[in-house]
Amino acid sequence: MFDENRLRVFAAIAREGSVTGAAAALHYAQPTVSHHLARLEAEAGVPLVRRVGRGIRLTEAGRLLADRAEEILGRIDSARVELAAHAGLGAGRVRLASFPSALATLVPAAAAAFAAAHPDVELALTEAEPPEALAALRRGEVDVALAFHHGDGPPAGREGHTATPLLHEPVYVVSRAGDPYTGPRADLATHRDRRWIAGCERCRAHLLAACAERGFSPSIAFETDDHVAAQALVAAGLGVTTLPGLALRAHRNPDVRVDRLPEVRRRVEAVVYGAPPAPAPVDAFLKVLADTAGRPLRWP
Structure with missing residues (x-):
């Protein structure tokens, strides 16, 4: 339905926030970009942008098309590479x-x-x-x-x-080595009264859900996506955390203790x-x- 070149121009407008910016990014003359935008809006049958000062703002239809345009253009580019490889033009x-x-x-x-x-x-x-x-x-x-x-x-x-x-990756509770709060086998509930270090949004959500299953809500004092930093915070006695096995294979601080959580896995x-x-x-x-x-x- 839509011309590929016009989709590329519109994707550039959405990224750059203006017709001028898109023209500079594509090395096109500004009237050419404006022409492609007008033709695309005519094909779509709805306004795609609104002028705001010296820039533009996408309409709801424009945001939808911009998202799809990036996906469609990515697929086209990938298909060209794959066909070239199939035809012996590339590897x-x-x-x-x-x-x-x-x-x-x-x-x-x-x-x-x-x-x-x-x-x-x-x-x-x-x-x-x-x-x-x-x-x-x-x-x-x-x-x-x-x-x-x-x-x-x-x-x-x-x-x-x-x-x-x-x-299926095991998950561990990580505490400071020699920490008096830990016994022979530590679980999340062992540290229910401690401060916690949370990771990424998905890991934080999993931590909250796992602690809720054990009857408590963790007091989260620090947040970091960096597994090295999380272990350093634990080693300094600033809290406890949970980490997946791959993170501990990538880096293991010698001053932390790890206890595998039974039946907890990351897929x-x-x-x-x-x-x-x-x-x-x-x-x-x-x-x-x-x-x-x-x-x-x-x-x-």
Whole structure:
């Protein structure tokens, strides 16, 4: 329905916040950008922007189209690369977005094995927490997103995605080494009267739910997504926290104690957009990644 070039112009307008900014970003003349915008609005049949001072503001329809435009254009670009590889014009590529603890543990081994088996395929890695990685996946900016969740089933918003389970990661309560509050076997409830250090939004929500199941609400004194910083705070006696196994494999502070929480797991998955089969380079990487994750791991 919509011309690809006009979608690219509109996506640039949405990103830059003005016709002038979009023209500069695309190296177009400003009248050309205005012309494409007018034609796109005519095709859409509704206003897409409102002029506000020297800039523009997207209408509700404009915001919807801008979100879809990024996704559509990402898919088009990915399809071109895949078709070029299939036609022998290129060797293909795989772009992976991974949360930090997996990027520091699972990904290097998988990337090395993949590079050895497929030296002509370009592999690009970027760090992103699951919400950002999945958003990039929907926009076509990456081909694979490593994500995690604590529930029994996949979280909401995964329609149109295919997930490959990689591992069930143990979760630990982390306290200061030699802390008198801990006994032979510590659980969350052991530290019910302590101050807590919370992690990312999803980890915080899981901590609150797990503590509620044990009859208390944790007093959260600090918040950090940095697993190294969280352990340093614990080692300094400023609180206790929970951390997943991959985070402790990536870095283990010698001045903390870890106690595995029975029956608590974090599910790690590799997610791609669309139904299988994935493009050949992506499918090959998923197999290497699953093989790497399936090897026995020594948890703390």
